[in-house]
Amino acid sequence: MQVEEMQEPDIPVTILTGFLGAGKTTLLNRILTEDHKHRIAIIENEFGPENIDNELIVQSDKEQIVSMNNGCVCCTIRGDLSRVLTDLRHKRDRGEIAFDYVVIETTGVANPGPVAQTFFMDDAVAPYFRLDGVVTVVDAKHGSATLDAEAPARDQVGFADRILLSKCDLVTEEEASALEARLRQMNARAPIRRVDMGKCPVEEVLDISGFNMNDVLDVDPTFFNEGHHHHHDDDIHSFVFDTDRAFDPMKLERYFMSLTSVYGEDLLRYKGVLNLQGSPNRVVVQGVHMLAVSDVLGPWGDRKPTSRLVFIGRNLPEEAIRRGLQTCLV
Known part of the structure; x- marks a missing residue:
């Protein structure tokens, strides 16, 4: 990317x-x-x-x-x-x-x-x-x-x-x-x-750094404990994609272009820390609707390179997006 x-x-x-x-x-x-x-x-x-x-x-x-x-x-x-x-x-x-x-x-x-x-x-x-x-x-x-x-x-x-x-x-x-x-x-x-x-x-309210380009993904830990048992049929929901495998940068960029062109209006917020093949650095990406920005963070150092992406949107096809991201992995 x-x-x-x-x-x-x-x-x-x-x-x-x-x-x-x-x-x-x-x-x-x-x-x-x-x-x-x-x-x-x-x-x-x-x-x-x-x-x-x-x-x-x-x-x-x-x-x-x-x-x-x-x-x-x-x-x-x-x-x-x-x-x-x-x-x-x-x-x-x-x-x-x-x-x-x-x-x-x-x-x-x-x-x-x-x-x-x-x-x-x-x-x-x-x-x-x-x-x-x-x-x-x-x-x-x-x-x-x-x-x-x-x-x-x-x-x-x-x-x-x-x-x-x-x-x-x-x-x-x-x-x-x-x-x-x-x-x-x-x-x-x-x-x-x-x-x-x-x-x-x-x-x-102020100085909460919600849009900072950093590697802190504020995912509530109880989100994983509660699973996806919805008591309400909300059209807005969120999901997290985790992987220890590296992404192919070109495949991921093409997939994001396709994803945002089709679902951009319904992609409210998305953010992730990426492990890209061939890069020693962490890369962070975040977006609003069809507009995404990315930045290079420091090297992984002693951390194990992993990727985590959080998507929040309206009636998103979660399983299809997960399968699409899987195809971008090395």
């Missing part, structure tokens, strides 16, 4: 998502009022000509609130987000505003995928802004019913680098545990935290 050297952008960005009523605004107020070292620029998106949530957000001298009312973030925001981020950066360069972090709060019915892709595909954004992670808020009280009924809510879970479970005080321990088990089957990568949105530590 081809590997490109990338200059590290200097402005980290968190995408904050979650279905309507999950507690994003409460969490955002927490971030804006807590005494932390960040100067945060907030970018919001909501439906309609008037931004109702803007009145709920605490105004602070340290933060710049940028409201966008252009409709659903997943279908119309691409150009506007690029423009707003570029405008913020230019104002910062001119000394008109000061910020060192950006939080994008998406509308409650948004799929965060296109927003995430902006930080890889947009030439006006990618060199300056670094996507730190996608944080998804799930309501413990209504979360299971929402996941049953709303496809965007399932997408939000699939894209998450971290899941924050809110309103746990309104449910029993058994109900909360059952929801956690369901979320783990949908997304094995994302750690789950039970939090009170009004008291959530900022470090649970």
